[in-house]
Amino acid sequence: MRSVLAHAASLVCHAALVAALVIDSAPARRAPASSGRTTSMAVFLVPPEDDSAPPGLKGLDPRDDDAIARMRSPAVAIPGFTFDAAKIESRAALLFPFVTPGLSLSRFALAPRLDPRDTFRDPFAPASDAQRKPRGKPPLGMADPALQALVDRSWSRRNRWTPFQEILRLADGHDADAGRLPALLHEYEEQNGLQPYVDTVIRDPRLWTELGLAADHVEFIGFISRYAAEHPSTRATTELLFLLDKIAQASFDALVTLIDTIPDAQLEWTRASNADAFRFIADLRRHYQSVLRRKGLDSTEALTAFYERVRLDILSGILRTTPHAYRASDARFLIGAIYWRQGNAGDALRAWRAMTIDPDAAYASSIARIKNTIAAETAGDRGNVDAAETTRRLAQQINQILRAEHGRWIMFSLDRLHQFGFRFDTF
DSSP: HHHHHHHHHHHHHHHHHHHHHHHHHHHHHHHOSSOOOOOOOOOOOOOOOOTTTTTTBBOGGGGOOOOOOOOOOOOETTTTTTEEOOHHTTTTTGSSSSTTOOGGGGTTTSOOOOTTOOTOOOSSSSOOOGGGGOOOOOOOOHHHHHHHHHHHHTOOOOOOTTTTTHHHHHHHHHSSSBBBBHHHHHHHHHHSSSSOOOOOSSSSHHHHHOOOOHHHHHHHHHHHHHHHHTTTOOOHHHHHHHHHHHHHHHHHHHHHHHHOHHHHOOOOOHHHOOHHHHHHHHHHHHHHHHHHHHHOOSSHHHHEEEHHHHHHHHHHHHHHHHHGGGTTTHHHHHHHHHHHHTTTTHHHHHHHHHHOOTTTTTTTHHHHHHHHHHHHTTTTTTTOSSSSHHHHHHHHHHHHHHHHHHHHHHHHHHHHHHHOOOOOOOO
C-alpha cells in the first residue's frame, strides 16, 4: 500500500510540474483592444550642465587642448609698441570660446524657464513684471555727464576687462530695469563695444592687440551668462546680450587675423624682439587651424557662416526674452542684415517688416529708411517682391542703407579714436 501511494504521489507531482511548464511557455493572451484611441507622449530628459565647463560655455573637448608652445618671457617690444603677452598665453586654449568649446546658450536664460505650477504659460514669452521675483536693489541714479564720464573711463584700445570692473560693480549692485543701469550698459556697448583695427605697415601690433582683446572674451562671457541667469528678461540683460553679439563679431575678426597671418612673412618684428613669442604665435596659429579643420570651419565662408549662426541665436534670444519689446527692433534690424548678407532676402524682409520705428533705437535712422523703402517698393504688389524690377530696386536701396549704416559706424569710431589719441592703425 505504501508503494502504491508513493507512486501515485510521484505521478501527481510530475503532472503538476509539466502543467506549470506548459502554462509558462504558452504565449500571453492579449487584452482585448480598446475601442478608444490611445495617445503617446514623448519625454525628453535635459542632460545636466557640465559643472566643469567655464561659465557660459560648453564643456572643454580634450581634442582641442593639445600642447601649445610656452614662452619664457612674454614681453614683446617693437619700436613704438610694447606688449605683455602673458594673458594671451594663459588663455591660449580659450581665446576663441565661440568656436571652442562653444557657447552654452541655456546658461544665458535665452528662454524663460517654465514654472511647473504654470502649465499653460508660453515658455518662450517674455516674463511679465509680476512673474519676476523682487530684486530689492536700488535703481542706479546717474546724470548724463557722469554716465558719459564713466563710459569714457572704461574705454581702452587694448585691454577691456579691467576698465569694465567699475561698470560690473554697478550692475551687480543696482536694479536691472529701473534707473540708469540699462542706459549705462547701452552706452558702453555702443561706444566701446567694437573698434576698427587696421595694419598699414606691419602686422605685429595689430595681431598682438586683437589677441589680447580675445583673451578677455571668456571673462565677459562668464559675467554676461551669470548676470542673465540671475536677472532674466530685464533691460540690463538685454543690453548685455547686445554686448555679447558685439563680442562675437570681435572674436571673428581676431580669429581671421590670426589665421590669415603668415608668421615667417609678416611677424619679423616679433621674431627679432622675442623668439619665444614668435614660436608661440606660430604654434597658436597651428593649433587653431587644426581645431577649425576638425570642425569643418577651415574656409572663410564656413567660419563666417558659423559666427553668423551664433549671432542669430543671440539676437533671436533677445527677441524671446526682452521685456516689453525693449530694443526688439534693433535686434530685428541686425537679424535682417545678417540674412541679407547671406542672400536670404525672404527671411531678411520678414525680420525687417516686424520692426517698429522708435526714435530711441540704436539703429533708428536705418530702421526707418528700410521700413519706408519696403513699404514704397512693395505697396503695388501687396508685399510681393518677386517681380524682377521691384527686387532690383529694393536690393539697390537696401544695400545703400546698409552701407550707410556701416559708414556711420566708421565715422563714429574715427571720432572716438581721435578723442583718445588713436587712429585705426595705432594700438
